[in-house]
Amino acid sequence: MPNFMFPSFRLPEFQFDQADDILSKINMRQMEIQEKIAKLKEELKDKFGDLPKPTEPPVEPPQNIVEIASGSDDFNLLVKALSAADLVETVQGLDDVTVFAPTDAAFKQLAVDLGYTGDTSDEDAVFAAIVDALTELGDGDPIPLLTDVLLYHVAPTAKTAAEIDAADTITTLLDGATFSTEGSELIDNEPDIDNPNIVAADIEASNGVIQGIDRVLLPIDIPGNTPEPPTELGSLTQIVAASGGEFDTDNTDFDLLLNAVQAADLAGALDNPDADLTVFAPNDAAFIGLAQTLGYEGKAEDEAFAFIVEALTNLSDDGNPIPLLTDILLYHVAPRRLDEDAVLSSDTIETLLGSELGVDGAALVDADPDVANPNIITTNIAASNGIAHVIDGVLLPIDLMTSDVSDTDMMASDVDSFVFSGSDKPGFDLASDVSQIDLSSVETALQGIQDIFFNEADFLF
Template identity: 50%
Template sequence: MSTPTGTIASQLASSGHGFDTNRGDFDILNAALRATGLDAALADPAASLTLLAPTDAAFISLARSLGFTGRGEQGAFDAIVSALTGLAPDGNPIPLLTNVLLYHVVPEALGKGAVGSRTEVPTLLDGATLRPFAGALQDGDPDAADARLVGPTIRTGNGNILAINEVLLPIDLPGNSDGLPTPPSIAGIVAASGTGFDSDVTDFDVLLRAVQDAGLTSALSDPTADLTVLAPTDAAFVELARAFGFTGSDEAAAYDAIVATLTSLAPDGNPIPLLTQVLTYHVVPERLDIAQLQAEGSVATLNGASFVVRGGTVVDAEPGLRDPRFVPGGTDIEASNGAVQAIDRVLLPLDLDLAGLGLGGSIADQLAASGIGFDGNRQDFDILNAALGAAGLTATLDDTALDLTLFAPTDEAFIRLARDLGFRGRGEQGAFDAIVTALTGLSPDGNPIPLLTEILTYHVASGTLTAAAIAASQSVTTLSGEAIAPFGQQLIDLDPSLPNARIIANRADLPAANGVVQAIDRVLLPLDVPQVGPGTTLPTIAGRLEASGEGFDSNRHDFDLLNAALGLTSLDAALSDATASLTLLAPTDAAFIRLAQRLGYVGADEAGAFGAIAQALTGLGGGDPLPLLTDILSYHVLDGRFSRQQLREEGSAETLLGPELAFNGNRIRDEEPGYIVRFEGGGNVLASNGAIQAIDNVLLPLNLDVI
């Protein structure tokens, strides 16, 4: 592994020796640096800098916004110099040009990811900073399009070069405009939801009304403000109302239910101070995009309290309700005075203690709402109620002094179990009888109740566990004494042959006075229950990979190259070991092709990419590619089975190679700073000896300066 050589200045000089027709290099930047003498500063080998380098196309774009009508690089440079000459008090453009160029130099060596995750980036121009937001760099000119980073990080011996697609301007340059309209204020974005409550639960009608009632409209309209609002959708407010005992779906009625609850909580019966406290807990006193919120971790609000951002989840102060998540497609909405980030639940700055408030019924009450007997509705809990009654467990779930989580199989879940045990009907009564008969046969004394009790207590855990908390846990101990192993949305029980249960997404986190109910689509089993008909046995990790195919093909989303690489090492045997517990971070064929292309390969087929990687590792490994290939592959194997949620929650995990990998949201950080690795696809592919998580780039345990 070699150290980057040369300087920023020498790397720029390799762009060419003068103006040409290539708009993607840095001829105009070179000319500007020479004219100001700043090329010498970028040639200093002792420096540590980052140059945000506008391409020739960026300078031509600036020249055209200033009135230039041509396309040539020389003409664009002359037009910019002429404009700066007109702005200079003494007619000398060099001081202004120098300031513009200094505004492109960061006084430390940063990569693309580091720049984007910061809320402010200093420059060599005294007091002038850049503000990253959603992939753009906001400069001092409010009328022009913001620059974006383009291309890879170019590393040199005295810092980095990051190409950008627009020239950064430290001042509002007269006559320079991209013609785009100014975005509305935060209040304007919320108000665009409409004039009143409606049936669209994805907009912000309830938030708009709440902001108006709390008198916060002017604060969110203030043009001098700089804020980020985490904006609950109407669906989020309806879910909060339901936590307070509301049973409908109407927006107006949901808002009234929330106000009524806040009124009952207020010492003087005035809900507005509490409403204001809740709303200001959604306001951050600076503009932040999603990446910056995730980098901050703990985020202070105008309320004075903080929340914590973990990946796509926002953790508030109420442990009894599911934490909000960012709404896909509703984030990084830029406003004239900040940003809006849509969320799917309301943030709460305090623990409401739903049980102590007497809001909602007990878990038993929630189940009883299912009805009083078997019926034709397969999505409620009639069979569960019957089983709890037979086992004498209803009183436990009715005890409001307890704090419990119930994994509640629907009637459809019990019917699925009955059919696995040989039942051929569809009725709830018949399914319940079939299960009791099977348990009677499995019991040594012919009494099904102890075994039924064991199964039911395997569905109850201590504490209020949200669906997000469950997914992030490696193990949930139940009242039966046995544990459930969450894996993504699956709940892995002790029966290896039947499909695993899943929490039903739209029926998660049903609050009760003594805990929470999580509806599930299969019955959890604390033992290997014999069933009629063939069971399903999960393949090993190696078996899962082999299903990818027999060799190289045109499908870029499977694992042909990974299979080939594993076959050259001893790791395929480790991934076939049925007694192991591992997680394979599996690069797709597209990931290996990307690595090959970064190493100089110019094709796109799998066989050629594999050969190119092998050749590169041969050179790096002193003639033998296998030790380095084995290290790279071992760096993709984690000790233990992990879901994506668990890895995000843990933040890091040890590899078989030894070094740890860091996990932040969907990103995985390795030792190669040249590119980003992310989880790909649905993920959480379960194997008998662990799990497979597909990734979009190859993880590298070393910094390859050629990337």
């Protein structure tokens, strides 16, 4: 390959001289600036002395307990109470203490517990109600009792929430008064009002620690506020019997169910105090609906009940409706207590009859596919020996409609039992008992016979 030589270049001498001159001027200018800075520093030092070095901003000292409470919107009523009892300076002057500080919500609840029924958002009205109550309890002067209540909220040593939890009792500044602890709960001397709990723990102050609590600690058992004893629960039979059992126009209660239970002699079983049962209780509307499904056209409770009894009589081999009625009722009872959640989360439910119910949402699936399944409409009616749920239909443990007259396998005896009310009784006279004929069933039966005839005719020809 040929060799190529790049030509060399050299600045003219006069250009080197110019560059040296520029650099020299720059250096001289830098020296002049540094001299002026040094001179300025000397002038400032002569005039002001040595300048202070930058320091961290000063740390604010912690506030005392009263200052923290006064600066918070959660302790307005506590500060108001301290002022009324002339304890502000006293608490400010304390050292290394624990103040169990009730929130405004705690004072509002105390007012309600003492009988206040006004607007709890009105803090002045709430405080006035508390003062009125303390005035009555203090024989006309609320301040001594208010002072005792407030001193009962101060422990003489600073304690964390963990230390309070570990303690058996807490000594207070109220002479001879203590309270016990259980976790975050503070157990005071008032047994009829809920105990306070620590809800805002370990708020540090310059003179101790604040433990925010959700109720006011009470050093006395306030007279006259003992709650009424809880009403004793009735048994399952008593719940049903509360309807009275007299047939009326109220189809939301259990008159028909009560009559059915009594007829089947099951009242004692549902009254057993040692039982723990679940009753799916059809209301009167449910029984009327069953009667109408079986052919009853009215709405009266007494007539509907009589119609159902007669239908069960006709379905019984020996003309006795009680065994079938008993089976139906036992099909409504589960042998253990099942609340709403337990029922709705089940796939099947065992019954005292031995057969199972299906569960489909709020519907209970029984053994009759031709009648709409009952739905649970009211839940969790507590009883002393179980629980009841109201349903809007009667649960059927057999397929009552197996003798549907449209069934081509229907026997003549089945037609007779559904068409003629009482036709299986000796001495039945069609002419004299024509009023007992269910004409709609006759029409349906004839249509079924006609269908059979034409089906056979098609087969033959």
